Amino acid sequence: DTAVSQTPKYLVTQMGNDKSIKCEQNLGHDTMYWYKQDSKKFLKIMFSYNNKELIINETVPNRFSPKSPDKAHLNLHINSLELGDSAVYFCASSQGRQFSYEQYFGPGTRLTVT
């Protein structure tokens, strides 16, 4: 069984479009995250979401908005896509906002903006 799943795995789209990436976890975790991995493999936290509490990394443009219909899902919606948004986006989850709990990662979504 897949623990953290993301769809789609690949997404190619044009500048200016709006797109969404879906994430689901079946681990019963309370906290979910979105990360962006750039071409140099550097991972940067974008959001964490726990029990309707959203924590936003202040460097993330407001074109990015996470949406959580329930605690097993955290979708990422991106408006007005730009070339610089091209990256691999990873969803992750952890047991809660407790210390030392490791995060479980999805397989990633490679977004290419042309």
Add this chain to the structure above:
Amino acid sequence: GNSVTQMEGPVTLSEEAFLTINCTYTATGYPSLFWYVQYPGEGLQLLLKATKADDKGSNKGFEATYRKETTSFHLEKGSVQVSDSAVYFCALIPYNNNDMRFGAGTRLTVKP
């Protein structure tokens, strides 16, 4: 602030060579420390972790010891295999929140 610094790669080794990937951290208090591995085309997988000083995490022949005095968590393996080729990330979670911070990643290539 909290941060992780890893040795820059890429690292290329022959099969059965000894591996060390250095990782040092900056954090207040006692963070939890992790090594994640990312195989080509895949997401990150937890490799090992340590949650307090002098703990040793180990998995699949890899080891890392939490050294508070040197603020380090170096990854080691005695004999690498071609299948160990991947990108390795050192990471920490601070003692007072769940904000995981990653190092820049070190790409390891093992040649037969």
